[in-house]
Amino acid sequence: MNRLVIGTRASKLALAQTQTVIARLQQLYRELEIVIEPIHTHGDRVTETPLARIGGDGIFVTEIERALRAGVVDLAVHSLKDLPTAPPEGLLVMVPGPREDVRDVLVRRRDFLGSPAEPGVRIGTCSLRRTAQLRALYPQAQILPLRGNVDTRLRKLEAGDYDLIVLAAAGLRRLGLSEGLADRLECLPVEMLLPAPGQGALALELRADSELLPLLAPLNDVEVQAATSAERAFMRHLGAGCYLPVAAHAWLADGRLHLRALVISLDGRRVVRVQGSVAWHAEQAPRLAAQLGVMLAEQALAQGAEEIIAEIRAASTV
Numbered sequence: 001m002n003r004l005v006i007g008t009r010a011s012k013l014a015l016a017q018t019q020t021v022i023a024r025l026q027q028l029y030r031e032l033e034i035v036i037e038p039i040h041t042h043g044d045r046v047t048e049t050p051l052a053r054i055g056g057d058g059i060f061v062t063e064i065e066r067a068l069r070a071g072v073v074d075l076a077v078h079s080l081k082d083l084p085t086a087p088p089e090g091l092l093v094m095v096p097g098p099r100e101d102v103r104d105v106l107v108r109r110r111d112f113l114g115s116p117a118e119p120g121v122r123i124g125t126c127s128l129r130r131t132a133q134l135r136a137l138y139p140q141a142q143i144l145p146l147r148g149n150v151d152t153r154l155r156k157l158e159a160g161d162y163d164l165i166v167l168a169a170a171g172l173r174r175l176g177l178s179e180g181l182a183d184r185l186e187c188l189p190v191e192m193l194l195p196a197p198g199q200g201a202l203a204l205e206l207r208a209d210s211e212l213l214p215l216l217a218p219l220n221d222v223e224v225q226a227a228t229s230a231e232r233a234f235m236r237h238l239g240a241g242c243y244l245p246v247a248a249h250a251w252l253a254d255g256r257l258h259l260r261a262l263v264i265s266l267d268g269r270r271v272v273r274v275q276g277s278v279a280w281h282a283e284q285a286p287r288l289a290a291q292l293g294v295m296l297a298e299q300a301l302a303q304g305a306e307e308i309i310a311e312i313r314a315a316s317t318v
């Protein structure tokens with residue numbers, strides 16, 4: 001193979017992410033010709049509807065997976081967060097490292113000097129996970145829907161539609177925006193606002209029988225893959241799609257793989273929090289990650305997570 005076609009969304013963030021993957025590939029394979037094929041997804045076309053209402057997983061990836069299966073592209077680069085947790089048929093997912101900052105950040109409008117805790121403050125976000133956790137943290141705030149890519153969201157903030165917005169730190173960093181915004185950013189510790197499963201990580205997708213497999217294998221990061229697999233196994237075991245208020249963060253420390261996760265009601269009033277760890281053995285990483293995610297999901301179910309999820313399901317089908 002001497003020419004590689006990479007499929008990706010056409011957003012600035014998706015292209016920036018793809019460039020980091022290309023840079024790594026060119027380091028390894030100087031001679032390889034790499035071209036980008038931008039692909040418009042359903043999520044790019046429907047830009048105003050809240051994601052939870054569009055429904056269905058994979059609104060940012062389905063068309064790209066189709067191009068992969070059809071052989072139009074050889075490799076896809078996604079934000080792992082956007083990838084459904086069900087294993088994609090005929091495709092294989094790798095997780096390159098390093099993982100970017102997993103946290104969410106609050107960005108304030110230039111002329112807003114108040115605090116998120118004050119009554120009536122308007123906070124914009126598009127995700128149910130952030131909405132529910134923000135309601136719990138700042139019960140006096142108004143949490144308002146906000147969609148669009150990162151630039152659009154920042155523009156809507158400056159236009160005065162919101163006092164504060166919440167974004168993924170990873171997106172701002174990859175776009176090179178965090179320095180310019182530094183005096184208006186507040187990183188939210190994961191103990192305060194738990195991120196989405198897979199947040200801050202990229203995913204590489206290819207056909208399971210692809211001849212690229214050995215070429216790409218060195219890009220896979222076993223530790224980042226295990227951590228994100230544990231987070232995704234938690235969500236998958238709950239039967240939760242990526243637009244439900246489920247949050248999870250896993251990390252390696254002291255020879256153990258740790259996972260902290262939660263399920264929260266939309267009004268932020270009921271939260272089921274779970275935390276646990278398993279001893280880390282790199283050679284058994286996939287099994288350990290799945291085991292940890294499933295174990296904590298079972299604990300969450302035993303503590304009432306099912307009822308919360310059923311309620312949200314019922315509300316969103318109306």
Ligand SMILES: NCc1[nH]cc(CCC(=O)O)c1CC(=O)O
Pocket residue numbers: 060079080081082166167168170171198199200201
């Ligand atoms: N579809 C939203 C999306 N998907 C991935 C990122 C950021 C990068 C990441 O979280 O890894 C974002 C933007 C955001 O949440 O602010």
